[in-house]
Amino acid sequence: MLTPERHKLILQLLKEKGVVKIQDLVDLTETSESTIRRDLTQLEEGKYLKRIHGGAARLKGKLQEPSMSEKSSKNLQQKRQIAHYAANLVEEGDSIYLDAGSTVTEMIPFLPAKEIVVVTNGLMHIQALLERNIKTFLIGGFAKEQTKAIIGRGALASLENYRFDKCFMGVNGIHPQFGFTTPDQDEAMIKQMAISLSREAFVLADDTKFSEIAFAKIAELHTAAIITNELNEDQRESYSSKTTIKVVTA
Amino acid sequence: MLTPERHKLILQLLKEKGVVKIQDLVDLTETSESTIRRDLTQLEEGKYLKRIHGGAARLKGKLQEPSMSEKSSKNLQQKRQIAHYAANLVEEGDSIYLDAGSTVTEMIPFLPAKEIVVVTNGLMHIQALLERNIKTFLIGGFAKEQTKAIIGRGALASLENYRFDKCFMGVNGIHPQFGFTTPDQDEAMIKQMAISLSREAFVLADDTKFSEIAFAKIAELHTAAIITNELNEDQRESYSSKTTIKVVTA
DNA sequence: GCAAAAATCAATCATTTTCACTCAAAATAA
DNA sequence: TTATTTTGAGTGAAAATGATTGATTTTTGC
Known part of the structure; x- marks a missing residue:
């Protein structure tokens, strides 16, 4: 085992x-x-x-991503840099989709406040979004405890009612051949549809996600641009022909 | 052990x-x-x-538990009594709707854990429900900051996909002639539909809600049973002919 | 009320269980 | 192959446990 x-x-x-x-x-x-x-x-x-x-x-915590506290502060710094860059891509008047995930949460403080509409399936995002008085819609469906995300058939149907200028999400694996992957099939389907409903799609990923493969496929590399913090020469070769990559440095 | x-x-x-x-x-x-x-x-x-x-x-002082220290007000005590009674109405295997609202939140710790399915539009409820490992579905739609509730057209459409054995909600006004009322039109519509989708409907209300009228009408009195903490003789006369009332005493 | 009987108590001790740590074998990756 | 990681067994220390003891408290019977 x-x-x-x-x-x-x-x-x-x-x-x-x-x-x-x-x-x-x-x-x-x-x-x-x-x-x-x-x-x-x-x-x-x-x-x-x-x-x-x-x-x-079992410890009874609050509605918090466990992986948040688990990661080192250096890691959080990287995440925040990536998130900051991503948030600056959002323009006034955009309607955007924010997928559940801790890196995406970090975007919220940097988002332009006015005149944007956010749709999300991330329960963790809600509080931060409402605090900033951002017009927020939540997808309906099954609430998954582990990742604090709304998933399932209902979520897909609910998501279909929207169209986005941009969407942002994290993934678990990025691979030249297998594309973007994540461990949960249901979450993969949500991400997949979000990409297809958006004019532009962005994947937020630190360098540890490259060359990894998780169980469920989300999409091919060319369907979304990648925002990351580091990329070595080999990786740049493998990926830059297949998709757009923005490397955010400190 | x-x-x-x-x-x-x-x-x-x-x-x-x-x-x-x-x-x-x-x-x-x-x-x-x-x-x-x-x-x-x-x-x-x-x-x-x-x-x-x-x-x-048991020691009667305070601080024997965090939950003890938080429930200082008499009002909360009443709410909790009402909520406890309501929660006991839920049976194993039920599918129930929990409307957003603080009194309804208090039901969650008392719900039977296994084999129930909860649908809700209350963002505040989510944490408590997930902590108890209760199978939870969230309605999709606009997230209203003030009441931490999901409302709007999308929410109504989302809600229509479900059917309930029982539904539970708070209201702002209960009146013999005007029925159940609440200040927000959108929330009223949600509550209205929840009642119509349930075999049985329950309104949780402390005694201050009686003879009050708020802006938007939810439904007539006969459509839902009332669970409250106190009822004087005059009130009993006015209401008991029109609906079922359960008075929960300390 | 009073003393004997019964129940409950704190303290101690031997035994058992669980613990963190180390080290070598096995599995995995480079 | 050589490194690295993961695993399982062994070690003495620490913690938890159950039985026993004699002291203390409560109850009972008169």
Whole structure:
């Protein structure tokens, strides 16, 4: 059983039962106690759970992206630079789509306030958008706890009612051959449709996303421009012929 | 059974019953008396309870829990009572609609967790619902900053896709002649449609809402049952012939 | 009221469980 | 192949547990 599988299982169990015992996890995953301990340590560092004697307990946080707190501040700086650049692409009068995701959230403080209309499926975005008095529409559909995103069939149908000047999203993988990918099929479909409904599409991604492939395909590279923080020479060669890339430097 | 589990259980029991006997805890947790004693000692040190001969008692001061400290006002107490009663009306397997509003939010901790489906237009509800792992669908549409509600044409269209066993909402005015009313026309339309899509409809209202009239009409009195905290004799006469009223007392 | 009986208590100790840490083997990547 | 990562077993330390003891409190019977 692979590490991400175990992590997923642990979090799933934790969500259901509130607490899990280490011994149960050992039996369930058929791995050693050491491995489970390491898993728990990692997940605790990422603020996904709280370790307790004999196991782990769910922590009741607020509506916050766990991965936000998990990432280092350097990473957050990069994200913010990328987000800032992306936000400046938005012009007065635009209607834009903001996909769920922590990098996209960082765009909101930099958006031009007046005369823009935002459509989003990101529950995390809502508060920041309303605080800035930006005209905001939320997609309807199933609320996914993990990523705080609205997804599912209803979400697709809901999204179809809009058209956008620009759309912005994060992805998990960017690959010359396989294009943009993300782990969740449902989220991939939403992103896919958002791109097709937009005049221009932008993918916000730090350098770790390049050459990665996740499970579900969103679209080919040429369908969206990439905004990133760094790109080595090899990568530039592989990608620049297939799509537009803007590298934002500090 | 892990230590935090026991602690949680003890506090839970204490909150419900006021006092617990050590022997009961021993039987319940299937641990030794020593362990329970240690638990009680620790919890007393943390000011979560008071030890008494033979067991433990809830302490009546404040700050035994964050939720305690936040619910200071008498008004909130009333709301919570009303909400608690309403939540108990929900049965396993129900699909319900929860309208935006603070009283309705208070229902969420009391809802049966499993096998229910919730549809809502209340952004404030989302966090609490997801924390409880309740299957949640959000209506799509315009996000209104003031009331943190999804409203507008899109919301109505989005809502039409669902059918409910029960729906719950707050209102601003209840009047024998003018029925249920609220200040915002758009919100009124949502509530109206929610009622028409439900087998049963419930209005949660404290006593200050009676004989009030707000701008926009939602529906006639007979379309929804009222759950309230108090009702004087005159009011009972005026309303009880027109609709079902449940008075929840302390 | 008073003393014996019963119940509850705090304190201690031996045992068991869980812990963090290390190291070497295995799996994976370069 | 050589590096790097992941894994599983072993170690002594730390924590949690259950039984026991004798002291203290409450209840009972008169």
